[in-house]
Amino acid sequence: MKSLVVIAGVCMVMGAVPLRADVPLPRFTRTEPGAGYxxxxxxxxxxxxxxxxxxxxxxxxxxxxxxxxxxxxxxYCQDSTWAGFTDWYLPNVNELRSIVDNQRVSPSIDPTVFPATPSTGFWSSSSYAGSASFAWTVYFNAGYVNPNYAKTSTFYVRCVRRGP
Known part of the structure; x- marks a missing residue:
């Protein structure tokens, strides 16, 4: 009888404990559908x-x-065939800003997902409303945005496409 009570108690405790914890899925998934890309x-x-x-x-x-x-x-983005896809485009400032990781600096982006990202400015497709000859950049040293660069300046580039 005593062992039956112990077994019943263990079953009640086990039933109250979840068998797995709900672990959030990672935000980014890195794959290589085209070798090297x-x-x-x-x-x-x-x-x-x-x-x-x-x-x-x-x-x-x-x-x-x-x-x-x-x-x-x-x-460059419009003509890119990276990983076999042909619908790449230069991201707008909000899209580019969305991959900034404010918990990191130099670079302010997850280096396991985006390795070797230069810790400096990247072009966005967004023109500056104050002057058509300027465009917004996103800086991956601290994650800030800046509209004060002439479109004739040179910055780094990372293209994007709509998934999947």
């Missing part, structure tokens, strides 16, 4: 990012990152 899916926004800045390739994003003018950045 990783992509990062963002479950929060539904966007898919090039896993490396322009000029870098491979799982560790090696090589030399490229800087280019704003128009060259628009053209």
């Amino acid at each position: 990783p992509v990062v899916a963002d479950v929060a926004t539904g966007l898919v990012w090039q896993g490396c800045a322009a000029g870098l390739t491979g799982s560790g994003c090696t090589g030399s990152a490229w800087t280019m003018t704003w128009q060259a950045a628009l053209d």
Whole structure:
């Protein structure tokens, strides 16, 4: 009888304890659908990012990152066939700002998901309303945005597409 009470007690306790904890899914998923050309899916926004800045390739994003003018950045993304996709575009300032990780600095982005990201300015497609010859940039050293650069300046580029 005593062992029956113990077994019943254990069953009651086990029934009250969840068998698994609800662990949140990671926000970003990095895959490599084209050899050497990783992509990062963002479950929060539904966007898919090039896993490396322009000029870098491979799982560790090696090589030399490229800087280019704003128009060259628009053209680069539009013409990109990264990982076999042809619908890349230069992100707007809000899309680009969405991958900033404010818990990090230099770079202010998750380095396991976006390795070798330069800790400086990246172009967005957003023109500055105060002057059509200026565009917004996002700085990945501290995650801030800046509209005060002429489109003839050169900055880094990371293209995006709508998922999946």
